Amino acid sequence: MSVAAPPAPPTPAAPPRRTLRGVLIGVSLAVVFLLVAVIVYAVTRPQQREVDYLSPTSGSPYGSRALVNVLRDQGVDVEQATTLAEVRAVDSDPAETTLVLYDYYLVLGSDQRRELFEIADRIVVLDPLDAELDDFAPGVLHAGDDLGDTFPADCDLPAAEKAEAVSAAPYLYDIAEADAEVTGCFSVGDGLYSVVHTRTRGSEVTVVGLSPAFTNGEILKAGNAAFALNLLGENETLIWYRPDLSELESGEIPTAVSLTPPWVTPLVLLLVLLGLAAAIWRGRRLGPLVAERLPVVVRANETMEGRARLYERAGAREHALDSLRIGTIARLAVWCGLPRRATVDEVVDAVAALTGRDRDTLAHLLVDRIPAGDGALVELSDELLVLEAEVTRVVRGR
């Protein structure tokens, strides 16, 4: 058995040099990432207008503080709520309670909506979509929206009659499929209305597609104020309910988490464990590698290639041609049987005698001609090769 000393530890390689190019790529990636992050934040951030819209405490053109304050002045007890729990906490007689619902984020589920019927006998639903209409006014369909305009009341709903006309950009509702008990107000034509009155589950439900009319900015237009005050001020208590996203955290509303079965999280943990086990199974090496000191690899023709590129980049045609001519003349001298030290003139004479070519043309080719461009250089080099081949043929043929 032959035992040698353990191999010397490999010398640590120098850390790779960080190039300017790499730095530039890194910086531009970071800039792009930041830009994307800013854009995503700007797009997803709730806008102030959205936060304020129909808020009973906001004085901005989109809020509804003016309406609420007037109602309070008239002796109406206005309670504002953002979660179902707050709505339930309002201690009032359902028969003397009006509830305004504006569910912009569609946070409430069907069960939660139906619960509202027990809290108030009069419910005003602002800008509902089909999912809400199914619960509040079955058969009424949402039929798009319209640009702002002034609409005459055109029905016997007391609040609407007193207002005579309203001005706002409405949501439109189609009542053609609904029960006979349904009343449509503020018609836009084609059987479409922006306010619909009906009774559902023992409560009076007013579907109002005219929510802009309740904002500070538009409440003074046409009969908007009269319509709003008469509609909402009929009872002692008004619950102003705008569910927001915090409702989701209260546990009242089913979310993805509450719907998943209890074993999902442990199963995910098990999958992580499985990945770990598989990584160890495949990734664990059977002992470390043995370092080997490799010899340098130097290609011998590197200097030749380098010089060729230098010639080309510098356009050193005459230099290059000189080299080619010297090589050709040396070989021609050998073929003509001249000594190594023969002069160019002697070679030209010998070749002229051998091939029968004109001496001056030969001298021009082998010595004097200067190529104008790369194309001429290639031509000259080809001519030199042809000459060599010719001399070879003549000498062999003798």
Add this chain to the structure above:
Amino acid sequence: MAVSGWFVLLVAAGAAPVVLLGGVPGLALWGVVLVAVIAVDLALAGSPRALEFARDLPRRLRLGESAPARLAVANPGRRAVHGTIRDAWEPSAGIRPMRQRLSVAAGDAIALTFGLQPVRRGERRAAHVTVRSFGPLRMVARQATIPVPGSVRVLPPFTARKHLPSRLARLRELDGRTSVMVRGQGTEFDSLREYVRGDDVRSLDWRATARRRDPAGGGVKLVVRTWRPERDRRVVIVIDSSRTSAARIADEPRLDTAFEASLLLAALATRAGDRVDMLVHDRVVRGRVQGATGADLLAKMVDVLAPIEPELLEGDWHAIPELVRSVTTQKALVVILTSIDTPGGSRPLLAMLPTLTRRHTVVVAAVTDPGVVEATRERGGSDEVYRAASAERALLDVARVATAIGQVGAEVVTAPPADLPPALADRYLALKAAGRL
């Protein structure tokens, strides 16, 4: 620690209890099962650290040949070891298979055989042995890496050997030739023999003819003198291992071509009765073979040459004459294997040569690149023409250096890698025939 694919499957099977037992209890149960399995396997697996190893390696191996590398594994422990074993060699040792199954009963010993087929000459080392020992459930294994050093010296391939028989035949032809062919300085008297037709009459030895006259009468028997090439001359081979020897020509470093050429020359010269010494030098002496003869010479040479790699240093030529003088003070044939690429790079060599040529016969042998000659003929486009011009320029440089070497009294042998060894051998034979050694 290492795990098997079965263990991964066992982890995956945990999905059933997790779903059926409803989450956390299932996961906890399976965690207990997995821990138990790991504990059992780890506790009952035979210890890989208890194993004892011994290597049985060939001391030397020629590049291109393969040889078995035996590894004896003894298990003095109390439990059997079942699993996988890997004998870790340097990658270019070319060990196959990379890993084997291992099964040693307690108190038992086995021998494993791996195959070595090195792809690079030099000292190829083995560093350690890694054993993965699985427990009885085949789920989890103990793994240990035990240092078990070992090495094999991979010798240069000496493919130029194939040229040896023909050169030896030429050498024999030199023996016993009559004077016309070889007589002169540097030849020595061999024997007297009877004249046969065809012998040069000028080689007749009249004194011996007179002495051999038959007393019983009869015809005159003419006697000629025969000559043989001189023997017991000195040949000193100097191999340049400096940076230019690292360059690869036809996928072989110049240094390796130099090794081939010097091995062929040494084999031939030692058969011809000359004494061969060898030096490998860049700034310092990397290898030296002195005073060996016959078969021993080649064995020593390959052994010395095997681990030598080109050094990225500028060669120190001034030291060469002194080195040669330390080998022999007699007149000798000094063969320098180097490269003669550019006049600038060869200036130190040219400055040193006259010192050597004053005393010795000097041959400078260099590898030429067949790719360069090829490049002079490829002139398809402008870039190829520039390349051809550059190649012509390179050839011209070599020619200039060769001329300069000739002017200081040394001979030059240049050839492509495959042809350099026989070309150098032929030059040696020519010098010997001319009696210039």
